[in-house]
Amino acid sequence: MQLQTIISLKKETKNLIDYNAKIVLFGSCFSENIGNKLAYYKFRSNQNPFGILFHPKAIEHLISNALSKKEYTAADVILQNERWHCLDAHSALSSSDKNELLNNLNSASSSTNKNVKEASHIIITLGTSWVYRFIETNKIVANCHKIPQKNFLKELLSVDEITASLKQIISLIQSVNATATIIFTVSPVRHLKDGFIENTQSKAHLITAIHNILNNKAVSYFPSYEIMMDELRDYRFYAEDMVHPNKTAINYIWERFSETWFSEDSKKTMLQVEAIQKGIVHRPFNKNSEQHQQFLKNLELKKQKLQNLFPFINF
Structure with missing residues (x-):
């Protein structure tokens, strides 16, 4: 008896992710969930330098500004609730000190420029088609930073608008990095604050737009959203808010992603990294025992062996 519908995923045969990859x-x-997994397994990866970005326009603006070496100035920040914010970035970069925020922004922009140019793989997770336009500047923002709703207009990006934005993202990346593999996915997180019907429409626009640009050989699609909706269609796979995937769901989608995109050699290395990670957090009954001291020596030998192969790995 089969109690689950399984999405058939074709194993990628070229540009696989291994420990020589540089991932953005x-x-x-x-994307934070996947990024945290990559960091745990000690891949060379960088995630969301401007914090979480939910819609394609925000990602397009970030990449465009970074590659054009835009310098953020006082004109790009705003004071709200005694903290300085940038409407192009998540509040993770915000600060009570304006100069600190500007330093954060310019540092993130500079690192993004470098990382995009050097990346072997760029993974882009789209969350929503709904955007907010700041009335004062008539610009679509990445984050509203709890500025009163009356200062924004809420809009739904059309399929054509999203397609154009994704094409621009791809063009920007390829203008400085012709060999990067770009992987798009749609977040399985449901944006129910927009409404149930509105969330479905939003996700449909994203998925349709992504499929409009898959004729580009450098671009691929991984069905995170579809796996959550079809393979994991049960509330036991959701966190307490009934909106976000829980740990089990994240691990399952990660496993499907690994099966599809990781080389066989990298999977073997991942097992070694995982063994070391578990050893690091191991808590002995008697830390001074001869048995535990030998365990620590063996753990250091495992670390050294792996670091000899991949000097960038640091535990």
Whole structure:
């Protein structure tokens, strides 16, 4: 008896992710989940330098500004609730000190420029088609920073607008890095504050737009959203808010992603990294025992062996 519908995923045969890869992630909070997994397994990865970004326009603006070497100035920040914010970035970069925020922004922009140019893989997770336009400047923002709603107009990006934005993102990346593999995915997080029907429409626009640009050989699609909706269609796979995937769901989607995109050699290395990570957090009954001291020596030998192969790995 089969109690689950399984999405058939074709194993990628070229440009696989291994420990020589340099990976950059942009997008919604689900990109953070995948980014944290990559960091745990000690891949060379950088995630969301401007914090979580939910819609394609925000990601397009970030990449465009970084590659054009835009310098953020006082004109790009705003004071709200005694903290300085940038409407192009998440509040993770905000600060009570204006100069600190500007330093954060310019540092993030500079690192993004470098990382995009050097990346072997760029993973972009789109969360929503709904955007907010700041009335004062008539610009779509990445984050409203709890500025009163009356200062914004809420809009739904059309499929054509999203397609144009994704094409621009791809063009920007390829203008400085012709060999990067770009992987798009749609976040399985449901944006129910927009409404149930509105969330479905939003996700449909994103998925349709992504499929409009898959004729580009450098671009691929990984169905995170579809796996959550079809393979994991049960509330036991959601966190307490009934909106975000829980740890089990994240691990499952990560496993499907690994099966599809990781080389066989990298999977073997991942097992070694995982063994070391578990050893690091191991808590002995008697830390002074001969048995535990030998355990620590063996752990250091495992670390050294792995670091000899991949000097960038640091535990």
